[in-house]
Amino acid sequence: MERASQIKKLSDKGKIWDMVVVGGGATGLGVAVDAATRGMSVACLEKTDFAKCTSSRSTKLVHGGVRYLQKGDVMLVLEALRERGRMKANAPHLVKDQAFVISNYRYWDNFLYFCGLTFYDLLSFGFGYGRSKYISAKKVMKYIPTSVEKGLKGGVVYHDGQFDDSRMAINLAQTCVENGGTVVNEATVTGILHNEAGKVAGVKFVDNTTGEEYTVKARSVVNAAGCFVDDIMHMDSPEHRKMVTPSQGVHIVLDMKFLQSDYAIMVPKTSDGRVLFAVPWHDKVVVGTTDIVRPTPEEEPRPLKEEIDFILGTAGLYMNPAPTYKDILSVFAGQRPLAAPKKEGKNTKEISRSHK
Ligand SMILES: Cc1cc2nc3c(=O)[nH]c(=O)nc-3n(C[C@H](O)[C@H](O)[C@H](O)COP(=O)(O)OP(=O)(O)OC[C@H]3O[C@@H](n4cnc5c(N)ncnc54)[C@H](O)[C@@H]3O)c2cc1C
Known part of the structure; x- marks a missing residue:
């Protein structure tokens, strides 16, 4: 070519x-x-x-959108799960199964996430990756040795895909x-x-x-x-209505010592109501992401300090030792082309990811 x-x-x-x-x-x-x-x-x-x-700046996940399930957007999840299956079938050299661990610090969350993720598996019927399962706190420490052990009540393992974007x-x-x-x-x-x-x-x-x-x-x-x-x-047409709201997302790259595992970490609820991932990637760990509306799109988006602070702060609640600024090996930022909401000022994490 x-x-x-x-x-x-x-x-x-x-x-x-x-x-x-x-x-x-x-x-x-x-x-x-x-x-x-x-x-x-x-x-x-x-x-x-x-x-x-x-x-090229994504979390590199081939996912069915677990977090959209939390919002009750079942049709979007169904569509994404089917795409997830097709991507693996069409490009097995670029898509692989990735196991995630959700560490729970409340007994109730073991039940909640196990049920939710079993439903997620059921929705992917025929296009499934691995099956979800409940694991004890001891197993969480075995799968992710760098987990914060204090107060750990167990965990849930689930599967999605990882790909090279x-x-x-x-x-x-x-x-x-x-x-x-x-x-x-x-x-x-x-x-x-x-x-x-x-x-x-x-x-x-x-x-x-x-x-x-x-x-x-x-x-x-x-x-x-x-x-x-x-x-x-x-x-x-110069009068065209604004169609896209750029929503910035940042990832930091850390040394593998912060994960020491082939399993990835998924934090299902961060302080800003999103999810956070720490995923193994070429012997390093990619941790992210954020979701911040930007006024204009940028070809070379720059991470904001508040985004790095948020990632480090949230990762530190689940990783031991907690990563700090000096542990960051690199940072990359991308902007999601989200359909602009009719009502200005809507939070980008609330904007549906489905087609418009
Ligand atoms: C932080 C973050 C994490 C994400 N994580 C995931 C994930 O884990 N899994 C997943 O599936 N998705 C993920 N996404 C979403 C995914 O990355 C996007 O949906 C996807 O990359 C959008 O692709 P696109 O082709 O629409 O946009 P782009 O990749 O931005 O492509 C648009 C292209 O148009 C070109 N262009 C612009 N103007 C012109 C012009 N005048 N002439 C010619 N070309 C032009 C640009 O140079 C650009 O290359 C994530 C996104 C972000 C930001």
Whole structure:
């Protein structure tokens, strides 16, 4: 998949493509694979590199959304559980089973989380990973030796998947090309073309490596620009209503001594009502995340001090020794492209993750 050969396909000014996709993250590449495998002529244009933005900054979990179950969003969980199963079936080299331990400091929570997670297993019927089980406090210490032992009343083990988000994106790009699609990175969409009836009829883009401008005619244009969706909408119509609220999430990376296990930690209820994960990742531990609304999307989002403080503070309640600033090996931040709520000021963690 040589870039020069991909961009050459876009220089044919007379060609009308079935679809142009703006954005080469998980969404855009997924759409492009879908279109290509249906026999459509499709071109996916990415401004920087594939998965450079949000799609390489996730917690790397293939999950059914346990926390949405807490909110009673069963349909969303059902859909996500099916996707979780399909991802493992389609890309077993990138998706693996990951066991999580929820440590409980109240007897009641053993019962509550065991029942909830057994229901989660039942919902994934036919697409399941491992089965959930109750474990004693002694077993919690065996599975996660760095757990805070004082007051521990037991735990629940459940299973979700873990995947390599950036590699998944690259594999999607390769699959798209294998199926006759075209994908180009360093290609910034700068304008939308309209036909005489005022309907969208393609895009203009610039090859960032040469500065050359291209015009691509298309029967449909898919806006998959993540947090930058509104920038593309404004190219079409300056009056367009804001569609996306960027919600920032940060992870810190710690040494494996803070976990010493292949099991991951899941904290089901943090002080801000979210969940926190500490997951083994390439002999290190990734701990996160946060959920903070940002006024404008950023290509290189920067972690806020309050986010790091929150992660360290929450992790310290469950990890012994508690990690401190000097233990942080690296930090990465990403922004979720969440559907903007109609009512301003809604908390981003309350915004549904389902499609709009
Ligand atoms: C902290 C955090 C943790 C998460 N954890 C998980 C998880 O564990 N599991 C999970 O499944 N999901 C997780 N997610 C969600 C997941 O990462 C996102 O849903 C997904 O990456 C969104 O992909 P996207 O393609 O919509 O956006 P992006 O990956 O941001 O892609 C949009 C692309 O559009 C490009 N673009 C923008 N403007 C233009 C233009 N003018 N021309 C061309 N291209 C343009 C950008 O460069 C970008 O590459 C997490 C998200 C965050 C932030």
